Amino acid sequence: MAWLPVDDEHVDGDFNNSTFEHRGRKTRFFKDGDRYFVETSDIDGGSRVLEVKGVAGISPLQQYLIETEPGRLQSLDIAWDQENDRWYHLYSDQALAPNDGYHWSGPYKNWNSRCAECHATGFQKNYDPRTRRYSSTQSEIGVGCEACHGPGEAHLAWANGASSSELSVFEGTDDQGLIVGFKDAFPHTEIEQCAACHSRREPNQDGNPLPGTPFHDSYRLALLRDGLYHADGQIHDEVYVYGSFLQSKMYAEGVRCTDCHEPHSGQLKAEGNGVCTQCHSQVGNDTFPSLTLKRYDSPDHHFHEAGTAGAQCVSCHMIERTYMGIDGRRDHSFRVPRPDLSASLGTPNACTDCHTDKPATWAAEELKMRFPDSAHRSSHFASVFAPARRGVTGLGEQLLNIALQETLPGIVRASAINLYAQHSGSEAPSDAFSLLSDSDPLVRAAAVSLTATLPASTQVQLLSKLLEDPLRSVRIATARQLLGVSLRGEEQGIQDAVQNANDEWRTALSSKLDYPETHMVIAGTALTLRNPKAAIRAFQEATQLDPQLSDAWIMQIRLFMALQDYTNAQITLQRAKKLIPEDVRLADFERLLKGR
Structure with a gap:
């Protein structure tokens, strides 16, 4: 529906x-x-x-x-x-x-x-x-069967009693005639299929990819950036679940969407705390042997009267935020409340979400008293992310240490690399380049930025393998990093790989030409390649699609002035003044142009 x-x-x-x-x-x-x-x-x-x-x-x-x-x-x-x-x-x-x-x-x-x-x-x-x-x-x-399971002809043949392998015109179907069957042994196949829609991401192609296509072939996932997530990874803007779930211990242990959700009805597998106590109980669940066997649905654990809102697992471990005015969405990182971080960093916490009359320090003391031996008061990446987001310098080593911690979720480590790239102009230490071969594609894609300050030949040497990475998002990130890097003298195989990755990048951009932000990327690419006229055209298309895109107006004026085309600079300035009159930068350009 x-x-x-x-x-x-x-x-x-x-x-x-x-x-x-x-x-x-x-x-x-x-x-x-x-x-x-x-x-x-x-x-x-x-x-x-x-x-x-x-x-x-x-x-x-x-x-x-x-x-x-x-x-x-x-x-x-x-x-x-x-x-x-x-x-x-x-x-x-x-x-x-x-x-x-x-x-x-x-x-x-x-x-x-x-x-x-x-x-x-x-x-x-x-x-x-x-x-x-x-x-x-x-x-x-609407979301039909084939949206998730792929073409259904072979499955219909199987359902009618015939052999799908004999009658199907599709290769690669399973024993029920399905291209994507979501087998228990491969939880990531299911998770990534759900994530195709339940994530904050941008596409690499036009329209729906064939079900079963790896997520990182089809999409570029938004990392834990300011405005989307709080510094500790909690949801802020509407991010649609996947980026949160990747942070969870449940994801790390192989929990899949359908362990909790019935995909065809859209309902939970059980009511109330029952969906959680399928696993989190004295009995546990044999599928997840690492579970601590303990009674969680009890006042001994949650310290609230049974049947009240405070006794619901989701109240503490899946805080809710409202979007579109009335649509409540829950954070799927399944985190333990950290009011101590709220007190020091201003991040939200489940305790004072409900106890609005109490400060975060009160909640932190309560948890310390009730759980004196808790491991959930140790250092947290948020203590580095929060100041890094504010532009505090000197945090490069700490950010790289977070990125190198393999016990942390890949989305956290990739976000640490992005923050490092934004704030560090110095050459990364040699041990950081091990991240280029990390098992997580988010980390590999982010890590290409660590080569930015290296000589061209060294960049190419380090990134050449990633040009043939199994996942498109990594290959595209590598192509972007090598933009403008001289390939003179490099072997033909590397030049061909760069060309192939660039073609994939161009295809990805071509699928989003109705996005104003795509034309900002195209303009930036043109500037890197020292083509100011192409950059102007791209900035003009960006402002055609979004007239309030102030940076695109400013860049047009700057480029016209750099080309000594003062007539078009003045025309663009007057158009910008009508559409973004509040931008104080326009006054500076007006003074400069008056002197011409």
């Missing part, structure tokens, strides 16, 4: 000529025969009547997809609250101008680009960058 047709059976919102007003802008919802429409003044060019072309979701809210031009679907920011039967605005504190990139009609709220891939089966975006139009297709709306 991630994507539903527009009809009386599936539209739950009030389209009986109802109206909703948000910060002076009115929207009316009505029907004309069997068709659903929205009339709104919250759009560029004045009030318009637009047709609803899709329904997104079923609980706790329902969104409506509006066709603003042929083929382009946008997610309306006014949604239907299923529980309270009311219209509400997803971002009640915002009053964005209709030409803002984050307005509901802008590129960041475009369904074809940002949403549909995870709400459809066999989706292809089909964006034409010349016309900026979409011709998207899908095998079916």
Whole structure:
């Protein structure tokens, strides 16, 4: 039910000529025969009547997809609250101008680009960058069987009693005719299939990859960066589970999504604490022999009255954050509360989430008293990440020590490398380059940045193996790092490998040409290759897609001035002043241009 047709059976919102007003802008919802429409003044060019072309979701809210031009679907920011039967605005504190990139009609709220891939089966975006139009297709709306299991012809043949190996036109099916069968011996296959949608990531290709494709071939996962995660790895923005789960001991021990979730019904395997006590109990679970056998669902452990919210495992170990106004999502890192970190770093903790009248220091003392021998008061990577995020220098050695700790989750270690790369201009010590051959692809991809200060020949020598890494995300990261590095004198095999990795990178960028941020990357690439005119074109496309992208405006002005094209610099400056008047940097350029 991630994507539903527009009809009386599936539209739950009030389209009986109802109206909703948000910060002076009115929207009316009505029907004309069997068709659903929205009339709104919250759009560029004045009030318009637009047709609803899709329904997104079923609980706790329902969104409506509006066709603003042929083929382009946008997610309306006014949604239907299923529980309270009311219209509400997803971002009640915002009053964005209709030409803002984050307005509901802008590129960041475009369904074809940002949403549909995870709400459809066999989706292809089909964006034409010349016309900026979409011709998207899908095998079916909603998440069908083949979205996870792949082509079903062989499975149907098996279900009808015939031999799938004889009748299937597909190679590589299992004994039930499935390309992806999610066998117990391979938990990562299942986890990565779920992660394709349940993660904060950017794609390396257009549309849905074939189920069973490794995650790091298809996507580049967002690491623990400021704004997405707190310094200790807790969720901050909407990050969709996978990046959190990778931090957990449960992931490290082979727990998979379907150990807790029933994928076909969307329900948990048990109610309340029952889903946790499948494993965490005096009996344990033979699948996970490292479990401590202990009664956890008891006041002796959680110190709350049985049956209350405080006695629920998720209250302490999966804190909830609300997104889209009313949609509660739980942190899947399954962490032990650390109010001591809250006291020193300002990170959240489960204790004062509920006990809002108490300080973090109180909670830290309570836990110290109740669990005097706990190992969960030792040093934490957050104590280094937090100051590094603030720009504190001199933390390079500590960040590399975190990256080199193989007992830490790969996403933490990769994030430490990224922070090191941002703050250290010195050459990394030789032992850091062992990270280039780490078993975790996130670490390998991040580690290529450690070679940035090395001579070109040394960079190529260290990175040559990663050009043929089994996973595309690592190969692309390597190609990006070698951009602009001279290959003169290198053997032909290395030059070919660089070319192949660059082709994969170009393909990945081509699949995201409707992203303003993609054109920022293209512009940066052009600057590295000393092609300022190509950079200007890319920055111009970025501001065409997102008029409020201030850095792209600033770079256009700078480049025009560097080329001594003061006429276009002045024209660009005046356009920028209308769209980003609050940017104080524009005044400096205005003074410089007046002197010309």
